[in-house]
Amino acid sequence: MSASVYAQDFALTLADGLLKTGNLEEAITEYKRFLCFNHDEGKECQVYFKIGMAYRNDGQFQNAINAFDKAMSKSSIDSTRDAIRVNIGIVLIVEEKYSAAEFEFLRVRMFSKNSSLIKKANFYLGICYLYKYEWDKAKRVFSKYFTIQPVNEEVLSLFSADNLPGNKSPKLAKWFSTFIPGSGQIYGGNLLNGLNATGINFSLGYLLVDSILDHRCADALIGYSSLFERYYRGNRLNAERISREFNENSNRHSAAIIFNHISDLLLKKKSKL
Amino acid sequence: MKTHFFLLSIFSVQLFISSASVNAQTNYFTPQHILQFAEYLYSEGDYLRAAGEYQRFLLISESAPDDSILFKIGTCYSLGQKPQKAIDIFKKIINQKQASTLRDSALYEIAFLYFKMGKFEQSLNFLDDHPHTSILNFNKFSSLKSINYLHLKKWEKAYQISSNAITGNALSDSLNFLLRNLALEGSDIHRKNKLSAALLSSVIPGAGKMYAHRFNDGIYSLITIGLTGWQAYDGFNKNKIRSTKGWIYGILCGGFYLGDIYGSVVAVKLYNEKTENDLIKKIDIRLDLHL
Numbered sequence: 001m002s003a004s005v006y007a008q009d010f011a012l013t014l015a016d017g018l019l020k021t022g023n024l025e026e027a028i029t030e031y032k033r034f035l036c037f038n039h040d041e042g043k044e045c046q047v048y049f050k051i052g053m054a055y056r057n058d059g060q061f062q063n064a065i066n067a068f069d070k071a072m073s074k075s076s077i078d079s080t081r082d083a084i085r086v087n088i089g090i091v092l093i094v095e096e097k098y099s100a101a102e103f104e105f106l107r108v109r110m111f112s113k114n115s116s117l118i119k120k121a122n123f124y125l126g127i128c129y130l131y132k133y134e135w136d137k138a139k140r141v142f143s144k145y146f147t148i149q150p151v152n153e154e155v156l157s158l159f160s161a162d163n164l165p166g167n168k169s170p171k172l173a174k175w176f177s178t179f180i181p182g183s184g185q186i187y188g189g190n191l192l193n194g195l196n197a198t199g200i201n202f203s204l205g206y207l208l209v210d211s212i213l214d215h216r217c218a219d220a221l222i223g224y225s226s227l228f229e230r231y232y233r234g235n236r237l238n239a240e241r242i243s244r245e246f247n248e249n250s251n252r253h254s255a256a257i258i259f260n261h262i263s264d265l266l267l268k269k270k271s272k273l
Numbered sequence: 274m275k276t277h278f279f280l281l282s283i284f285s286v287q288l289f290i291s292s293a294s295v296n297a298q299t300n301y302f303t304p305q306h307i308l309q310f311a312e313y314l315y316s317e318g319d320y321l322r323a324a325g326e327y328q329r330f331l332l333i334s335e336s337a338p339d340d341s342i343l344f345k346i347g348t349c350y351s352l353g354q355k356p357q358k359a360i361d362i363f364k365k366i367i368n369q370k371q372a373s374t375l376r377d378s379a380l381y382e383i384a385f386l387y388f389k390m391g392k393f394e395q396s397l398n399f400l401d402d403h404p405h406t407s408i409l410n411f412n413k414f415s416s417l418k419s420i421n422y423l424h425l426k427k428w429e430k431a432y433q434i435s436s437n438a439i440t441g442n443a444l445s446d447s448l449n450f451l452l453r454n455l456a457l458e459g460s461d462i463h464r465k466n467k468l469s470a471a472l473l474s475s476v477i478p479g480a481g482k483m484y485a486h487r488f489n490d491g492i493y494s495l496i497t498i499g500l501t502g503w504q505a506y507d508g509f510n511k512n513k514i515r516s517t518k519g520w521i522y523g524i525l526c527g528g529f530y531l532g533d534i535y536g537s538v539v540a541v542k543l544y545n546e547k548t549e550n551d552l553i554k555k556i557d558i559r560l561d562l563h564l
Contacts, residue, residue, distance in 0.1 A: 010300070010301065011301055029325070032313075032317075033301055033310050036309065036313040036314075037306070218504055221500060222500050222501065222504075225497075
């Protein structure tokens with residue numbers, strides 16, 4: 001056995017061991033040491049992939065993606081490249097870059113010839129749609145993933161109208177508050193903010209109208225420019241913001257519930273296998 | 274426990290490999306290979322890991338510490354965004370008993386790191402306390418001093434230093450020309466006077482703010498003070514000194530009036546700061562393009 005083979009084996013064994021024991025930075029160093037002295041393309045791909053996993057587990061997501069990219073560039077086998085692409089997508093999901101992740105999974109789904117990879121990509125694509133709140137697309141993807149009854153029906157029921165959030169229209173909220181200050185906030189689910197806006201705007205409006213009716217133009221002008229205009233404009237903007245926040249919170253909550261259910265179904269499916 | 278066992282087994286493997294490599298005459302952990310690996314990491318842009326390997330090389334190699342390796346470690350820390358560690362390493366080079374050939378370069382790197390950290394005074398003090406040894410570095414050091422003075426808004430000093438540079442190669446000449454121009458630009462900045470702003474606002478409310486290029490604020494102040502003043506006048510005119518309306522609007526008007534004068538002074542201060550900071554930004558962009 002030549003010395004270089006001793007060395008290769010030692011570096012990789014050490015790196016793998018360090019990775020297993022959670023010494024991620026040290027493992028990356030040893031993998032890179034291997035790469036420095038060995039230029040076997042097949043092994044390089046594997047090692048870059050492991051570096052990517054170590055970076056991912058260490059929370060260094062951009063470095064993980066860079067390593068996965070290098071791993072892809074070192075492999076000419078389509079299925080390997082697709083498997084790496086799925087891992088890039090997973091890192092992107094963790095980073096909450098759902099659109100970029102969706103792109104990776106769509107590529108695998110469209111061009112891969114490996115059915116198990118396509119299935120995996122489909123599952124993660126569903127997760128992307130879930131967190132992008134594209135319920136119909138998520139439903140379609142997950143119902144194709146969980147084909148066996150009664151699991152399929154269970155998945156479909158997760159996306160029924162009862163389980164999905166009823167979104168508020170920010171535009172409508174703004175218009176509500178344009179005509180009746182505070183009503184948009186109440187529509188958006190924030191009663192206290194709405195009542196506060198109603199009270200302030202009606203009081204200031206009353207003073208303004210009273211000044212105009214009494215022909216106290218200067219009072220009206222001061223009241224309008226210094227207080228009324230500011231509160232009225234704020235009331236309309238707040239109504240829009242509150243509706244947006246309501247939608248975001250309820251969508252995120254629903255996505256989390258559906259995700260937990262799907263995780264349970266996946267665990268059941270695996271345990272049956 | 275599991276980890277300890279693992280590490281022990283790793284060390285025993287390493288011992289075996291080392292003994293095997295005596296016969297084979299090579300393994301990953303010879304000084305030469307460690308250095309090769311450090312260079313590889315450096316070329317890959319993994320600077321902090323490279324710094325670790327250069328340090329490992331220094332520990333393992335039996336020869337005396339090599340300045341060039343220390344300098345590389347410092348550069349790695351500098352490029353790896355660890356300026357304080359880089360400074361500590363560069364200081365090791367300049368504090369060595371035997372004068373190092375890299376002393377001037379280490380001095381420059383330390384001063385440059387202080388500059389990059391925004392510690393312009395410290396950078397200048399360091400350069401003054403540690404004069405460079407080679408005349409060849411005169412322009413390089415004076416340019417850095419001049420850049421520091423530009424950031425401290427000491428335009429004349431910056432101009433003076435860049436003017437004293439020795440004409441030499443085209444690159445340093447053009448840099449000094451640029452620095453002189455920037456210093457001139459800085460000294461030509463038209464600064465507004467705080468006292469003028471206060472006086473203007475005391476005569477015509479809002480005028481001080483307009484002087485500081487805040488036209489909307491100025492008009493708003495003029496209208497607010499004018500209207501409250503008019504209402505105060507109206508109140509006192511109707512009910513003399515017993516007018517509640519007069520007192521309320523009078524106090525409001527007085528508050529707005531004083532606030533406007535103070536606001537004008539602040540507006541001028543902010544205007545001057547913004548103008549100077551805009552120039553500093555321009556300086557950074559131009560120097561980035563040049564350096």
